[in-house]
Amino acid sequence: MAAVVVPSSMQISITVVGNKNGKRMSSHNRQILKLKSRKTFKTRASFEDVNFSTAKVVTIRYSDLAVPNYPKLRKNLLQLSHRLAALPDDAKKNLEDPDSRYSFGWSHGKEKLESGQPDKFKGSFYANPIVDVPTNVEDLIQRYPSYCRENVWPKSTLPELELAFKDLGKLIFNVGSLLAAHCDKYVAKQNWDAPSLKDILGRSLCHKGRLLHYFPIVQSDNNSTPWCGWHTDHGSLTGLTSAMYMKGDSEVNCPDNTAGLYIKTRTNAVVKVSYGENNIAYQVGEATEILSNGLFHATPHCVKTAKGEKASGIERNTFALFMQPNWDEPMYNLVSVAYLHKELMKSNGSMPFGDYSEQLLNKYYGLHSP
Numbered sequence: 001m002a003a004v005v006v007p008s009s010m011q012i013s014i015t016v017v018g019n020k021n022g023k024r025m026s027s028h029n030r031q032i033l034k035l036k037s038r039k040t041f042k043t044r045a046s047f048e049d050v051n052f053s054t055a056k057v058v059t060i061r062y063s064d065l066a067v068p069n070y071p072k073l074r075k076n077l078l079q080l081s082h083r084l085a086a087l088p089d090d091a092k093k094n095l096e097d098p099d100s101r102y103s104f105g106w107s108h109g110k111e112k113l114e115s116g117q118p119d120k121f122k123g124s125f126y127a128n129p130i131v132d133v134p135t136n137v138e139d140l141i142q143r144y145p146s147y148c149r150e151n152v153w154p155k156s157t158l159p160e161l162e163l164a165f166k167d168l169g170k171l172i173f174n175v176g177s178l179l180a181a182h183c184d185k186y187v188a189k190q191n192w193d194a195p196s197l198k199d200i201l202g203r204s205l206c207h208k209g210r211l212l213h214y215f216p217i218v219q220s221d222n223n224s225t226p227w228c229g230w231h232t233d234h235g236s237l238t239g240l241t242s243a244m245y246m247k248g249d250s251e252v253n254c255p256d257n258t259a260g261l262y263i264k265t266r267t268n269a270v271v272k273v274s275y276g277e278n279n280i281a282y283q284v285g286e287a288t289e290i291l292s293n294g295l296f297h298a299t300p301h302c303v304k305t306a307k308g309e310k311a312s313g314i315e316r317n318t319f320a321l322f323m324q325p326n327w328d329e330p331m332y333n334l335v336s337v338a339y340l341h342k343e344l345m346k347s348n349g350s351m352p353f354g355d356y357s358e359q360l361l362n363k364y365y366g367l368h369s370p
């Protein structure tokens with residue numbers, strides 16, 4: 001691989017189960033693994049030396065290149081999230097793509113909360129940072145619109161967005177691919193039967209970036225509804241920047257230190273994930289749980305709202321990169337995720353990743369499967 005530019009330090013939160021004999025560990029032994037890296041992944045450091053039966057936090061040091069660009073790329077893009085959300089409504093409407101169920105371009109109030117109400121708490125801008133036109137095959141575009149339609153960029157209303165989004169998305173992808181290689185080594189060491197995560201991600205045209213803008217909570221909403229409810233991501237790995245909080249046009253510290261990202265450990269403990277602006281966090285998604293035959297587990301997570309008087313007018317901006325298999329990647333043994341999605345089980349236990357995602361989108365958008 002060419003020199004990969006990575007952040008000067010990085011934190012990864014990833015949930016792993018398994019033991020040396022390739023058997024599933026009992027639930028009390030499942031651990032959260034956190035990796036911290038000062039330099040790059042290009043070293044002998046890996047999961048291999050980790051004792052998962054005792055480790056909760058694992059620090060891995062890397063030997064190469066510090067990466068000066070990441071903090072700048074993060075800041076550039078997250079500031080644009082604020083500006084995008086502040087565009088006039090008709091400009092944002094022009095960026096909507098209903099035919100992909102709002103999986104490209106601007107999406108606000110389209111997704112359903114668990115209560116069935118539209119999610120008005122956040123606005124998202126979705127695009128594939130790696131490829132603008134994944135395919136020209138009409139059948140595929142019809143069948144997998146959320147992956148196969150084209151990116152929509154605000155070329156006239158916010159022209160800087162495209163480059164800033166692609167630059168950060170590609171960087172987080174490159175770092176995530178190195179992490180995937182470490183996952184593969186770990187799988188091999190366990191003598192576990194699973195395809196290569198790095199290869200799956202390398203051949204995919206389905207990666208999706210999501211620029212998120214959480215609107216300020218108005219006093220009447222100032223209750224227990226989270227900015228983003230508990231869920232697992234359905235892709236392979238999700239790279240996350242740390243959030244930028246803003247009041248008006250200015251960046252501010254978050255006035256409520258209980259606000260932000262929380263995950264559940266394998267023992268169901270709820271843990272606040274704190275990581276600095278120079279760090280990237282990676283979470284495991286459902287596709288990795290499925291394709292690793294349960295060695296890795298999808299990480300449940302949610303985002304708690306900033307509360308209290310000082311939180312009034314505070315917005316949250318962040319970026320997620322969903323690294324996902326290609327639409328035709330077979331997903332076997334879906335029974336293993338029946339605990340997450342009972343409705344997918346009529347599928348005979350296997351389907352391509354594209355169908356898996358389209359069905360989940362139907363669920364989140366309150367539509368029925370075809």
Ligand SMILES: O=C(O)CCC(=O)C(=O)O
Pocket residue numbers: 210212228233240243261301303318320
């Ligand atoms: O806002 C965050 O930190 C997490 C967002 C998230 O979980 C998602 O977009 O799936």
Ligand SMILES: [Fe+2]
Pocket residue numbers: 231232233301
């Ligand atoms: Fe998520």
